[in-house]
Amino acid sequence: MINKETGSLEHNSHEALCHDNHKGQEGTEETASVTDSGQEEIPDDIGPCISITMLKHLSLILLTLQNAILILVMRYTRTRKGDMYFATTAVVVSEALKVLTSLVILANQEKTITKLFCYLRDNIWRQPLDCLKVSVPSFIYTLQNNLLYIALSNLDAATFQVTYQLKILTTALFSVLMLNKKLSPQQWSALVILFVGVALVQFRPEDSKSPKTSGSLAQKPLMGLLAVILSCFMSGFAGVYFEKILKGTKQSLWLRNVQLGGMSVIIGLLTMEIKDGVKIQEHGFFFGYDYVVWIVISFQSLGGLLVAVVVKYADNILKGFATSAAIVLSCIASIYLFDFRLSLPFSTGACLVIISVYIYSKFVPEKSLPQANVGKEKSPSRVILSKNQNVSIRESVVNYINRFW
Structure with a gap:
């Protein structure tokens, strides 16, 4: 009897702690809060030394470097x-x-494991439908990651990097369809230039191609190209879908990453069993692993987290264009590391892709610029944005520079 009462008291105390923790989290979510006028208020300062603008630009730069190094x-x-x-x-x-x-x-x-347990229980275990929404991008991202390995097994790093920028086109199209984003005529022109540039990269003379690899896998360029194209469509849809989830709910960014990653692990295990189950039983799970493979895995994990931060504090299209800068780094590194040889079609196509990046970033529609919350005072350190609106890179850079003058 005493044990039962004690157990009951402990259970009630645990529930009360979880309830208090849940109440204490209201108003302190990592995502932006919504004002009474229906507008979304995004704090410009995340920490004592980090602002939203600085975090956005830093994450974009790190994502660019991560993409170039990871591909190589x-x-x-x-x-x-x-x-x-x-x-x-x-x-x-x-x-x-x-x-x-x-x-x-x-x-x-x-702060404590108990509060973390309560938080995860309330937001994951007790909200299965919310987790089910994340299963869609989880499934697509898992397949996409496997396609990237297939593509890089059959295409050189520079060609892959340029071709993979088609995800900008697919992201823009899905953003228009799913998020009702508006693109300027110049931006549509930039997407056409991007497509032409990527197409030119595929037409390279035989004598300009990289020497045959000394690796154990035979190169199949057509298979690699198809894998990249399919991956681009998956990336565009899953990225916009995940952006809609992040900006349409109050859930924490890191909670969404736990949901996304957890579902991806389950789907990845199923894919692994179907594709390589017999071979893994024969050779082992970590067959062929060394420190270089662990570097790839670490960079891939870092990239997933960086993408989530960029999508949260910038937007998905800007994320795609930021990674386009990795083209230059990949081409230069491929020349020295893989004896990659530039050709006129490749150079022209790469230049067109970079030009399309500049045009798209410069001619952002006016509706994408920040709008002040009229009739409501705010400090200079805070920016009021309408829901689902995004600050352009060009405007953000100008504002960031003006802080130092």
Whole structure:
């Protein structure tokens, strides 16, 4: 009897703690709050030394570097001599690391393990329909990550990097269809230029192609090209879908990453069993792994988190254009690392892609610029934005520079 009463008291105390923790989290979510007038108020200062503008630009720069380095190292691991690791296992480990990192950040925010447990229980276990929404991009991202390994096993890093920028076109199209975003005529022209540039990259003379790799896998350029194109469509849809989830709910960014990564691990394990189950039973889960493979996995996990931050504080299209800068880095590095040879069609196509980036970034519709919340005072350190509106890179850079003058 005493034990039962004690257990009941402990249970009630635990429920009360969770309830208090849930109430204490209201108004302190990481996402932007909505004002009485129906507008979304985004704090310009996240921490004592970090502003929204600085975080946005820093995340875009880091994402660009991460994309360039990841593609080069991943290409190296898929073409070198020796035992080849299973790409499906790398995808699973990468998603698991992403979940672990997000949990560490959430634990730091919640301060105690008990509060973290209550937070996860209230927002994941007790909201299955909300988690079900995340399963759509999780499934697509998992397949996309596997397609990237197939593409880089059959295309050189520079060609892959340029062709992969088609995801900007698909992202823009899905943004117009799903988020009702408006593009200026110049931006539509930039997307056409982008498509032409990517097409030119594919037409390279035989003598300008990179020497045949010494790796154990035979190169199949057509298979690599199809994998990239399919991956671009998946990236565009999943990215816009995830952006809509992030900006349409009050859930924490890191909670969404836990949901996204957790579902991706489950889907990745199923994919791994279907594709490489027999081989993994024979050779082992970590067959072919070394420190270079772990670098690839770590960079891939970092990229997923950076993408989430960029989508949250910038937008999905700007994320795509920021990564386009990695083209230059990949081309230069490929010349020295993989004996890549530039040709006139490739150089022309790459230049067209870069030009399209400039045009698209410069001619942003006026509706995309920030609008003040009329009739309501605000401090200079805060910016009021209408819901689902985004600040252009050009305007943000100008505002950031003006702070120092």
